[in-house]
Amino acid sequence: MSGLKIFGVAPTRTMRTLWMANELALDYELVPVSPRDGGTTSPEYLAVNPNASVPAIQDGDTTLWESLAINLYLAKKHGGDLAPRDDGEHGLALQWSFWVMGNVEGRAMTLLRNRVFLPEDQRDGAAAATASAAEAELAAPLAVLGAALADRDYLLGDRFTVADLNVAAVMSWLKMTKVDLSAYGHVADWLGRCLGRKAYVAARAA
Numbered sequence: 001m002s003g004l005k006i007f008g009v010a011p012t013r014t015m016r017t018l019w020m021a022n023e024l025a026l027d028y029e030l031v032p033v034s035p036r037d038g039g040t041t042s043p044e045y046l047a048v049n050p051n052a053s054v055p056a057i058q059d060g061d062t063t064l065w066e067s068l069a070i071n072l073y074l075a076k077k078h079g080g081d082l083a084p085r086d087d088g089e090h091g092l093a094l095q096w097s098f099w100v101m102g103n104v105e106g107r108a109m110t111l112l113r114n115r116v117f118l119p120e121d122q123r124d125g126a127a128a129a130t131a132s133a134a135e136a137e138l139a140a141p142l143a144v145l146g147a148a149l150a151d152r153d154y155l156l157g158d159r160f161t162v163a164d165l166n167v168a169a170v171m172s173w174l175k176m177t178k179v180d181l182s183a184y185g186h187v188a189d190w191l192g193r194c195l196g197r198k199a200y201v202a203a204r205a206a
């Protein structure tokens with residue numbers, strides 16, 4: 001088995017993997033698998049990802065799922081500026097990736113569900129209250145991220161790395177849900193720098 005296959009469709013967490021693949025200018029095949037049409041539960045796909053979710057990749061003999069782990073793998077394998085340069089940077093890339101999954105993703109998903117996916121005429125009342133509670137819970141992690149970015153352009157210093165990509169890919173949901181970042185200037189500026197990258201824009205259009 002050779003060549004990189006990315007399983008998924010762009011308007012899902014697959015976008016995270018496509019963003020990384022574009023940053024690294026990788027040659028890949030996008031195998032369209034969508035949760036919307038039962039694609040993730042076919043026996044063929046469950047053999048690739050038993051979680052019945054996207055994304056997943058096959059790269060030679062390596063099969064992987066979990067979007068941010070896939071990105072850490074691709075960055076390490078292909079090197080360059082996006083990859084951690086030493087053990088300390090490697091640790092920080094893991095730290096920020098685990099952090100964003102544990103502290104931001106669930107709350108951002110609650111916001112997406114209640115402010116974007118729900119039909120517009122059902123977004124007030126309980127839905128609005130649930131969304132506001134999730135937004136309030138984001139204050140502490142946003143302050144942590146803002147403090148980390150106070151004296152640097154990117155999470156590991158002066159270059160964009162897999163740590164930024166993984167955190168910004170999750171934080172892009174906050175933009176979609178119109179979370180007010182005005183109290184977090186460093187975060188807003190950094191997110192703008194990350195989501196302004198050509199490789200991200202191309203991944204969204206894939």
Ligand SMILES: N[C@@H](CCC(=O)N[C@@H](CS)C(=O)NCC(=O)O)C(=O)O
Pocket residue numbers: 011012013014035040052053054055065066067068
């Ligand atoms: N933690 C996983 C989550 C993957 C995930 O839940 N993907 C969604 C699409 S964004 C999915 O395929 N859900 C299956 C479904 O809705 O049936 C990751 O980051 O890769």
